[in-house]
Amino acid sequence: MSKKQASYLDGLLDGGEETSTPERVRPTTLLSRGSALARVQSGEVKQVTQLELDPARVKIWSGNARHYSKLNEHNCADLLDALVAEGGQKIPAIVRRLDGDPDADYEVIAGSRRHWSISWLRKHSYPDFKFLAHVHNLDDEAAFRLADIENRSRKDVSDIERARNYLAAINKHYGGKQRRMAERLKVSEGWLSKMLKVASLPDNVLAAFSSLDDVLLKPAYELAKVYDDNGRRKGIDAEAKVIALEQQALVLGGQKPLTAAQVIKRLVKADGASREPRDLTGYSKYGKTGRLSLSVEACNRQGVTFRVHAGSGEDVDGLTAAFKDMMDKLKASGIIGN
Structure with missing residues (x-):
């Protein structure tokens, strides 16, 4: 993250934290403890609630551009390895408290991959791992900006996903005003305009x-x-x-x-x-059992050859539906007429 982005992130979180006295404080002397308390009271140091949470009681904020459902062992492999090597999560996610939700106590604003990875590891040999998080008071607009600044440096959040996230946010948070949104996100209005166009x-x-x-x-x-x-x-x-x-x-x-x-x-x-018609040779359909049931054996101007695969377990109705679907696709490809 660049210095400019880091400064922007600090500004987002400044003054929005929930404060609390840490549960585990072990000062070496009364003097050091007194000095620390004085710094907190003066405002020089801000305390942030840091909790170890059960990820099952934490949901993902819907306003984030990242598609949580796309996370898997492959695109989280680096993080999974790091968590195991370090004996747990060291860098906390950012969450906010939920009220009145029977299924969750917090929601993740930044740290979806950490939440997914900890959840996965708890199910695969590491049941004692906890989801480490900082709790902040953030409204939806601030939460959107925080999630956005984190996603800008992530290669696994596509430009299309971010663009659509911006399109949803411009009306929800900025009254449809591009200039206002660009100012709040610290981006150029021209760049934002392109993102919104792509979202269409x-x-x-x-x-x-x-x-x-x-x-x-x-x-x-x-x-x-x-x-x-x-x-x-x-x-x-x-x-x-x-x-x-x-x-x-x-x-x-x-x-x-x-x-x-x-x-x-x-x-x-x-x-x-x-x-020119498109060759769909090899296009296949799979039955209810997951086995190959019907495929295009050959596809050219002279005609189309289908192959019904024995042992698929598919019944006549299933094969009929598969054949109709194939015919629709062949029409769309220009192989056969309407």
């Missing part, structure tokens, strides 16, 4: 990307500008649907998906004109 990209277009983590602000902004053209929107929607099918077929076939750059290039060029 709909889910059906974003579904064309194999991972939103690779979609950067600058190319996404160019795509959003093109999508604003009503004359081209229909073509982009159609191409996005085709690309999404291709991505699925590539993954199921054990191949690498199209990169974000490749997807954006195709979407920006899409104009709704007729295009």
Whole structure:
């Protein structure tokens, strides 16, 4: 975190803490204790409530851009290793107290990965680990700014996620005023404007990307500008649907998906004109048992060959539904007519 960001963070937390006397204080002498108390009373030192919490009684604040559901052993591996090596959490998260919630006593404003990791470790051989947190009094706008400053340095929070988080916050906290929001976040109004434009990209277009983590602000902004053209929107929607099918077929076939750059290039060029049909060979459907039930064996201008896989455990109704779904996707890809 840069000095500028650190200063901004200090300003967010300054004066907003709950104060308390630490439970475990072991001064070496009466003089040192008296000196410490004098510094607290003078305001030179601020005490912050630091608690060891059961993570099951702590929920995640909904205003954070990070998608808690996307956290897993892979993207939290570094933190999991560090927590085990250090014998627990050393850097506290920031939470605020909840009132009237029967399921939780606190909610996390900054520290979602730490919360997930401690929760996971408690279920996997480390039941005594506690969730270490500082308790602060923060309103929703201050909580949003605090979560945002933490997420700016995180590579696992995509520009798309942050952009959508900003779009939700501008009306909720800043009355729709970009300038006011930019001032409060200490960012340029031009940069914020681009983020809000990117947030306007709909889910059906974003579904064309194999991972939103690779979609950067600058190319996404160019795509959003093109999508604003009503004359081209229909073509982009159609191409996005085709690309999404291709991505699925590539993954199921054990191949690498199209990169974000490749997807954006195709979407920006899409104009709704007729295009070559997309080969969906390898596209598959899985039955209720999780086994392969139906797949596209061959796919070209001469026709489409399907393969029904024996031993899938799928019944006739399931196979019929799978076949109908495949036909819909083949229509969308241009392989067969309407």
